[in-house]
Amino acid sequence: MNKPILLSTPHMSDRELEFVKEAFDTNWIAPVGPHIDAFEQEFCQVTGANHAAALNSGTAAIHLALQLVGVKYGDDVFCSTLTFSATANPIVYLGAKPVFIDSDRVSWNMNPDLLCESLTDRARKGKLPKAVVLVHLYGQSADIEAILKICNEYEIPLIEDAAEALGATYKGRMVGTFGRIGIYSFNGNKIITTSGGGMLVSNDEKLVNKARFLAAQARDPAPHYQHSEIGYNYRLSNILAGIGRGQLRVLSERVAARRRNFEIYQQTLKNLPGLEFMPEASFGYATRWLTCLTINPELFGTDREQIRVALTEQQIETRPVWKPLHLQPVFAGYESIGGAVAEDLFTRGLCLPSGSNLTIQDLERASDAISTVYDSKSKNRTFSIVDR
Numbered sequence: 092m093n094k095p096i097l098l099s100t101p102h103m104s105d106r107e108l109e110f111v112k113e114a115f116d117t118n119w120i121a122p123v124g125p126h127i128d129a130f131e132q133e134f135c136q137v138t139g140a141n142h143a144a145a146l147n148s149g150t151a152a153i154h155l156a157l158q159l160v161g162v163k164y165g166d167d168v169f170c171s172t173l174t175f176s177a178t179a180n181p182i183v184y185l186g187a188k189p190v191f192i193d194s195d196r197v198s199w200n201m202n203p204d205l206l207c208e209s210l211t212d213r214a215r216k217g218k219l220p221k222a223v224v225l226v227h228l229y230g231q232s233a234d235i236e237a238i239l240k241i242c243n244e245y246e247i248p249l250i251e252d253a254a255e256a257l258g259a260t261y262k263g264r265m266v267g268t269f270g271r272i273g274i275y276s277f278n279g280n281k282i283i284t285t286s287g288g289g290m291l292v293s294n295d296e297k298l299v300n301k302a303r304f305l306a307a308q309a310r311d312p313a314p315h316y317q318h319s320e321i322g323y324n325y326r327l328s329n330i331l332a333g334i335g336r337g338q339l340r341v342l343s344e345r346v347a348a349r350r351r352n353f354e355i356y357q358q359t360l361k362n363l364p365g366l367e368f369m370p371e372a373s374f375g376y377a378t379r380w381l382t383c384l385t386i387n388p389e390l391f392g393t394d395r396e397q398i399r400v401a402l403t404e405q406q407i408e409t410r411p412v413w414k415p416l417h418l419q420p421v422f423a424g425y426e427s428i429g430g431a432v433a434e435d436l437f438t439r440g441l442c443l444p445s446g447s448n449l450t451i452q453d454l455e456r457a458s459d460a461i462s463t464v465y466d467s468k469s470k471n472r473t474f475s476i477v478d479r
């Protein structure tokens with residue numbers, strides 16, 4: 092029986108346990124403590140952000156970010172359509188309405204031209220959105236400068252969802268640090284993990300302090316418990332921040348390993364027709380958090396779904412590219428702008444096993460399995476000609 096090869100699993104170094112042990116030894120088993128402060132500071136050093144608040148998920152970070160830029164009931168919020176539902180769910184938590192924007196082919200992220208057109212149109216109608224949530228998908232930066240320029244023109248705050256893109260850069264600078272607020276995730280499948288966790292960053296210290304305040308039940312400064320605002324229980328625990336400190340120290344190794352995965356797939360699959368890897372846009376350096384490709388069924392002989400099923404039978408986990416949010420039943424009825432590119436990437440796109448802990452043998456087994464699907468299909472093609 093072959094051992095399972097999974098999409099993306101946690102990959103600890105030898106440092107995390109030391110930090111966790113320190114938390115135990117000092118009895119800082121709480122959502123406050125020295126690891127949290129240190130994790131925030133070290134995160135700023137690594138990303139170049141000025142201020143950071145450690146939270147218990149990326150979703151919580153998006154929720155607070157939207158609230159901090161003033162999103163309220165009934166507002167419109169523009170949002171990438173090709174992403175995980177957690178990008179848009181918090182828009183709905185606040186009673187606001189997501190408007191989904193299609194991808195471009197260069198980065199698979201939000202199409203700046205489409206954003207520009209629709210904001211111009213909205214400005215004319217006096218119906219500008221309250222915020223733009225920009226996703227950096229699969230470890231690749233969106234075209235940030237173009238998008239930021241348009242947002243600045245209309246004075247719309249940009250929130251960067253860099254949950255999948257810690258370590259990726261845009262023109263040499265870390266993604267997540269360009270917008271009014273950036274968010275990251277340390278969920279178990281991300282490039283580094285605290286088992287669950289997130290970070291909110293901004294260059295505006297007041298915003299980040301407010302995020303910490305809201306995340307800790309919005310307690311007023313008083314000796315008794317007093318509250319003037321509705322708060323949340325969104326702080327990261329000191330133990331998990333310890334794991335994060337260990338993980339942060341190996342981030343660049345994790346990026347290198349994921350990029351190596353990509354290169355091996357590219358080498359081993361290069362002779363198969365109809366496969367096209369997610370491009371790396373010229374403006375950025377991608378982490379290749381997941382290696383993704385699209386399949387042209389006419390050239391390859393079979394479609395994405397048949398490849399996925401064949402690999403599952405061999406205990407190799409792959410996953411379709413995100414189903415665009417404008418196609419999700421839960422978001423039916425919300426507006427979308429374009430969508431054909433994201434739909435095509437979903438229909439033909441597949442994410443391959445991409446963990447930084449995969450061996451060369453694992454990667455070759457996954458590649459061989461894809462080649463085998465191709466070979467069996469090309470045999471069928473020959474037989475069908477003979478049959479006729």
Ligand SMILES: *Cc1c(COP(=O)(O)O)cnc(C)c1O
Pocket residue numbers: 147148149150151174175177178226252254255275276277278287288289
């Ligand atoms: C993982 C992810 C999130 C949510 O992060 P959690 O920490 O799991 O809450 C948000 N957006 C994107 C694009 C993600 O991939």
